[in-house]
Amino acid sequence: MxxxxxxxxxxxxxxxxxxxxxxxxxxxxxxxxxxxxxxxxxxxxxxxxxxxxxxxxxxxxxxxxxxxxxxxxxxxxxxxxxDATLFPGMPSIIRDIHRHEIPLSLATSKPELPATLMLEHFDLARHFTVITGASEDETRSAKADVVAEALIRLDRLGVDISNPVMVGDREHDIAGAAANGVPTIAVEWGYGSPVEYVGAVALANTPAELWMLLFAQEIEEEEERAVAN
The missing domain is CATH 1.10.150.240 (Putative phosphatase; domain 2)
Known part of the structure; x- marks a missing residue:
């Protein structure tokens, strides 16, 4: 699905x-x-x-x-x-998520102001449906609270949140998503270690592998529709 x-x-x-x-x-x-x-x-x-x-x-x-x-x-x-650089391949994934019209939210423990400025700096903010991060006073900073807020914001926009997925590199991403019933695809190019990936539903070694995990089913469904037509 x-x-x-x-x-x-x-x-x-x-x-x-x-x-x-x-x-x-x-x-x-x-x-x-x-x-x-x-x-x-x-x-x-x-x-x-x-x-x-x-x-x-x-x-x-x-x-x-x-x-x-x-x-x-x-x-x-x-x-x-x-003082940051994009991981190669990630801008293409973000653009493809937008192109496939899959609603997208940032879910970071970084406060929303710097997170938004960074995405704007790299011309990526426009591809996100919502940008969700820690609150300015840090009362919302735990990843579980950030994920919950992201789902609330998406739901308010009428987004179908019945089958969400989290993508992250640390155990906090996996645990925070799981607290909201959301599965996580862990990525190996970040700052986590193998022990932190326990609980992830899949592991992407490269952005290319992440692309396949996110879009393989979408591509298959498009091909089936093309054959049917």
Whole structure:
């Protein structure tokens, strides 16, 4: 059955945004007087909600996390958000989703403002039915809450949400989607590790494989209709 709608993660799925995030984290931790882990450790911050990482990975209390978030956001919006590159093949997939008229929502734990700016920067925002991310105050940042909000927004637009699929690279994507009854296709080119793919309904090693997983049934149905006609 063709997916009725698709939810796409951003960091590690559409964009290699780690360079900008890591540089901004280094700036933030230095500014607030905290030790700066190496790049491999900071890569663990890419994907999960940042307030969780301030708490779990930096050991900050709520007040310290709020201060760190303010420092991070100012720097990230200034230049960090644009220190990113598209994963080859992903723009074509996004354009094909739009061409096949499959409703598409972003589903990222990044706040919606920088997420939207990044998609606009790469001329991809216009292909999305809705852009869903964390709320400005971070009260909606857990992936389960983001996925739920994406489905609500699509449903309000009259989109059929009976057979959705999530595409992401981290365990947070898989668990957050599963909390809403949504299956996930995990992608290997992002920031996750094999242990994080447990629970995914499929694994795409390359964007070409993801394309086949998303469109094989659609193409088969088109071919059957062409033969019938």
């Amino acid at each position: 063709t997916y009725s709608c698709i939810l796409l993660d951003l960091d590690g799925t559409i964009l290699d945004s780690a360079p900008g995030i890591i540089k901004t984290l280094e700036f933030t931790l230095e500014r607030i007087g905290r030790p700066i882990p190496g790049p491999a450790e900071l890569l663990k911050w890419v994907g999960p909600p940042i307030m969780d990482s301030f708490r779990d990975l930096a050991g900050l209390n709520p007040a310290e996390s709020e201060h760190a978030l303010a420092v991070y956001r100012e720097k990230y919006l200034d230049d960090g958000a644009y």
